[in-house]
Each structure stands twice: as C-alpha cells, then as structure tokens.
Amino acid sequence: MKKILKISAIIIAVLLGIILTVVLYVNFAPMPEHTVVPLPIQVSYDSSAVNQGRKIVETVCYTCHKGADERLSGAMFSKPESGLGEIWSANITNHSSLGIGAYRHGELAHMLRTGINRKGRFIGPFMLFPNMSDQDLAAVIAYLRSDSPITRPSDISNPKPSYSLIGKALFKLGVFKPLEIPTSTINAPAPSDTLAYGKYLATSVFACYECHSRSFETNDVLIPENSEGYFAGGNPIEDRNFEIVISANLTPSKEHGIGSWSKDDFKRAIRQGIRPNQELLSDVMPRFSLLSDQEVNAIWTYLESLPASEPNLAAAK
Incomplete structure (x- = not known):
C-alpha cells in the first residue's frame, strides 16, 4: 500500500510540475515571432x-x-x-x-x-x-x-x-497560428457564374460565414464550408456596446432561417439593416449598401442553394 501511495504521489507531483511549467511558459514566454515574406503584388490605382x-x-x-x-x-x-x-x-x-x-x-x-x-x-x-x-x-x-x-x-x-491566460495559451500553444502563403495565383469566379460568384463573395471577400456559422473557434478559414454549422448561425458575438448578439441562420429554413424571405427582403436587410418584420438588425451586422444588384443577387443565390438547417439557433425574423 505504501508503495502504491508513493508512486501515486510521484505521478501527481510530476503532473503538477508539468502543469506549472506550461502555465509559466504561457504567462511569461514572449509571443512567437514569424518570418515576414513580402508577397509580389501589382497594385493599380485606377x-x-x-x-x-x-x-x-x-x-x-x-x-x-x-x-x-x-x-x-x-x-x-x-x-x-x-x-x-x-x-x-x-x-x-x-x-x-x-x-x-x-x-x-x-x-x-x-x-x-x-x-x-x-x-x-x-x-x-x-x-x-x-x-x-x-x-x-x-x-x-x-x-x-x-x-x-x-x-x-x-x-x-x-x-x-x-491577453488573458487563455488568450496567451491559444497563441503560444499554436491554436491560433499564421496561415501558409498561397502557392499559386488566386482568381475570382466570373460574375456570370452566379452561384460560384456568390459563394466567393459570401466566403472569401465579405466572410459572412465567419459570424453566421456556429463559432469562430470552429470556423475553417481555408475551407469555409467545413466550418461547423456553416451559415446556420448561433454564434455569440459582441456588438459595439459589448452586448451579446446571436448570429442569424442564413440557410433556406422557412422556420429558422431566411427561407420565407423574398430576394427584395434580403436586399433590404443587408443594405439597410431592416428585417421583413421592420425590426432593425444589430449594429454588429455591416451594411452592404455599396454592393451592386449583381453582387447581392449572387450572394442570395448562393445562400438559397445551401441545405436548410432546422435547429432554432437564431431565427431570422
């Protein structure tokens, strides 16, 4: 029995030592440094x-x-x-x-x-x-x-x-880390390909999925459609007053998403911030007033193509 207790005490001491070492590292080690590689890019000012x-x-x-x-x-x-x-x-x-x-x-x-x-x-x-x-x-x-x-x-x-201890840990333990440099040219789909162009705008340019999927922690920035709860909402986000707002379900669910909205309802919502029931959207939601009809139509077309997500995480009213 004494031998078992001694071994147990040693194991506990080792574990506590490891935990203490990690905490000290996270709290006091400098933030990681990375190599800066300026990318070749042609900038036009037209x-x-x-x-x-x-x-x-x-x-x-x-x-x-x-x-x-x-x-x-x-x-x-x-x-x-x-x-x-x-x-x-x-x-x-x-x-x-x-x-x-x-x-x-x-x-x-x-x-x-x-x-x-x-x-x-x-x-x-x-x-x-x-x-x-x-x-x-x-x-x-x-x-x-x-x-x-x-x-x-x-x-x-x-x-x-x-940063809090959690924030430091996320950076220093590699949970939050830089992305790789692209190895090839990245081109946008042609606007005439409405579905592909809408996906590009909603994911790669305006990043709508980042707020409107389950959480920032489970988003996949490289392959957005792999994000948990992709466009189904439910993400708790702080508005400008640091009050929590739950992001809306943007899938075509008629009960919990935007399936009962018309295209004009959608345009008014993202441009003016007004829901079909005349309620105002939170100020955490950007106003897309500068987008052309073609761009708004493309985003709408893409959202309409998604499978309806039924869980009532955040109904769009």
Missing part, C-alpha cells in the same frame, strides 16, 4: 480598383477598425474580462508610425494572407483573407493607400493587446 477596394474595406474592415475620429484608427475589440483579454483593433490609416503608412505593398499582402504583421507577430485569427483573389487583395491595398477621409493618417495610438 478608379475601378480603388472603388472595388472601397467597397470591401468600408463593408468589412470599417466595422471593427472604426475609431473615435471616424477613421480606420481602431477601437476596443475585446474587453479585459472577455475570454481573450483586452484587444484593440489596429490603426490602419496611412500614419507612418501608428498606422500602416510604412508598410510596403508586399508586406500588406503578406499580412492579409497570413496574419503576420511587418514585425513578425501573428495578429489573427481575425482579418485573414487566404481565398480572396489577387485582384481584390490589390484593390484593398489601393484603397488603403488612397486619400479617402477614413484612411487619412490618424494620430490615435491604441493600447497593445493585454
């Missing part, structure tokens, strides 16, 4: 490219990066008591030191593809665009370099992330 970039940036990026000065100067993204800790979205105006003014085009492209900033730090898992076409990625960079009111240099300096 009006068509800049307008396309504006459409993407003002619809996707501005939601989280809108600062107190109405520019892309950043704001609190996650409160200190949240699971990840206190996180602020970055200043991505053209300020030379506080923003992205010093970034080369290739460094910006590398960051948007992999999540690695020019200092070699991984800033994901959000703001990753591994499947966006090279042309649209270049358009985003063109707009970020423009003299638009929201991209002009802002001298707002936001606090550095203050």
Whole structure:
C-alpha cells in the first residue's frame, strides 16, 4: 500500500510540475515571432480598383477598425474580462508610425494572407483573407493607400493587446497560428457564374460565414464550408456596446432561417439593416449598401442553394 501511495504521489507531483511549467511558459514566454515574406503584388490605382477596394474595406474592415475620429484608427475589440483579454483593433490609416503608412505593398499582402504583421507577430485569427483573389487583395491595398477621409493618417495610438491566460495559451500553444502563403495565383469566379460568384463573395471577400456559422473557434478559414454549422448561425458575438448578439441562420429554413424571405427582403436587410418584420438588425451586422444588384443577387443565390438547417439557433425574423 505504501508503495502504491508513493508512486501515486510521484505521478501527481510530476503532473503538477508539468502543469506549472506550461502555465509559466504561457504567462511569461514572449509571443512567437514569424518570418515576414513580402508577397509580389501589382497594385493599380485606377478608379475601378480603388472603388472595388472601397467597397470591401468600408463593408468589412470599417466595422471593427472604426475609431473615435471616424477613421480606420481602431477601437476596443475585446474587453479585459472577455475570454481573450483586452484587444484593440489596429490603426490602419496611412500614419507612418501608428498606422500602416510604412508598410510596403508586399508586406500588406503578406499580412492579409497570413496574419503576420511587418514585425513578425501573428495578429489573427481575425482579418485573414487566404481565398480572396489577387485582384481584390490589390484593390484593398489601393484603397488603403488612397486619400479617402477614413484612411487619412490618424494620430490615435491604441493600447497593445493585454491577453488573458487563455488568450496567451491559444497563441503560444499554436491554436491560433499564421496561415501558409498561397502557392499559386488566386482568381475570382466570373460574375456570370452566379452561384460560384456568390459563394466567393459570401466566403472569401465579405466572410459572412465567419459570424453566421456556429463559432469562430470552429470556423475553417481555408475551407469555409467545413466550418461547423456553416451559415446556420448561433454564434455569440459582441456588438459595439459589448452586448451579446446571436448570429442569424442564413440557410433556406422557412422556420429558422431566411427561407420565407423574398430576394427584395434580403436586399433590404443587408443594405439597410431592416428585417421583413421592420425590426432593425444589430449594429454588429455591416451594411452592404455599396454592393451592386449583381453582387447581392449572387450572394442570395448562393445562400438559397445551401441545405436548410432546422435547429432554432437564431431565427431570422
């Protein structure tokens, strides 16, 4: 009996030692550093490219990066008591030191593809665009370099992330990690291929699935359709007041999704933020007012092609 107790005590001591070592490593070791590989990218500043970039940036990026000065100067993204800790979205105006003014085009492209900033730090898992076409990625960079009111240099300096123990663990133990650099050219489907184009817009450009699938933790950013609860909603998201909003089911379920909506209902909802029952959508939902009818129709066509998901995770009313 004494021998068994002694062995048990040794095992417990070893386990406690391992746990303590991991906790100390997670809490005090520096964040991982990664190699920065500027990507070759051709950026055009013609009006068509800049307008396309504006459409993407003002619809996707501005939601989280809108600062107190109405520019892309950043704001609190996650409160200190949240699971990840206190996180602020970055200043991505053209300020030379506080923003992205010093970034080369290739460094910006590398960051948007992999999540690695020019200092070699991984800033994901959000703001990753591994499947966006090279042309649209270049358009985003063109707009970020423009003299638009929201991209002009802002001298707002936001606090550095203050991660919780859980947040540190996710980064240092490799749960949150950079994506690989694409090995080939990425092209968007032709707009005439409505279904494929709608999927591309909903997953690779505007990333609708990220909020409208089960959770950020189970999303598959490389193959979005492998995400748990793909477009079925149920993801708890904080709005601008840090109140929890449950994302809606966007599948064609008539009872729990948007199966009873018309195309015009859908257009009004994503452009104006008004449901068919006249209720307003949460401010956490971007307004897609800059999208053309062709783009909205393509997204609608793709969502209509999905299998209806019946669990009442978040009914779209």
